[in-house]
Amino acid sequence: MKSITKFIMVLAIGATIISCTDSKRTNLENLVATEWTLDSVVTEVVGLPLSNESVVTIAFSDSTTFAGNGGCNQYFGTFGTEATSEDEDVISIETKGRTMAMCPTLAFEDSYIVALEKVTKFIAEEDKLVMSNSNGDVTFIFVPTKK
Secondary structure, X not given: OHHXXXXXXXHHHHHHHHHHHHHHHHHHHHHHOOEEEEEEEOHHHHOOOOOXXXXXXXXXXXXXXEXXXXXXXXXXXXXXXXXXXXXXXXXXXXEEEEOOOOOOOOHHHHXXXXXXXXXXXXXXXXXXXXXXXXXXXXXXXXXEOOO
């Protein structure tokens, strides 16, 4: 009887570990499987509100690079992730460059890039990407880009 109880407990623990591992893999898979459009920003963190005219996007590749549009200019860089035992995974983002188009105003785009590099955690679900800074403040909420 004790053998059966131990077997069931080992099986339950194994299933829990596997399900946690799968959910972490899904978080990263969701991040890289989707092009994201910025839906909202926390103005107190970013410094400026998202303009209704701006379409800001980001797409993460599975080779640790990303690219997007900051509302006027294209930008690109590198990123790294690390799975944690919590719902949020760790991310580090470094912008490597962007185009220099003549735009009426670059204030939001500049603030966006600075805030993006301060993001340290993310949750990527099928219908949204939430990014937070090291203080735990939600910075950005992205939704899948409609094609």
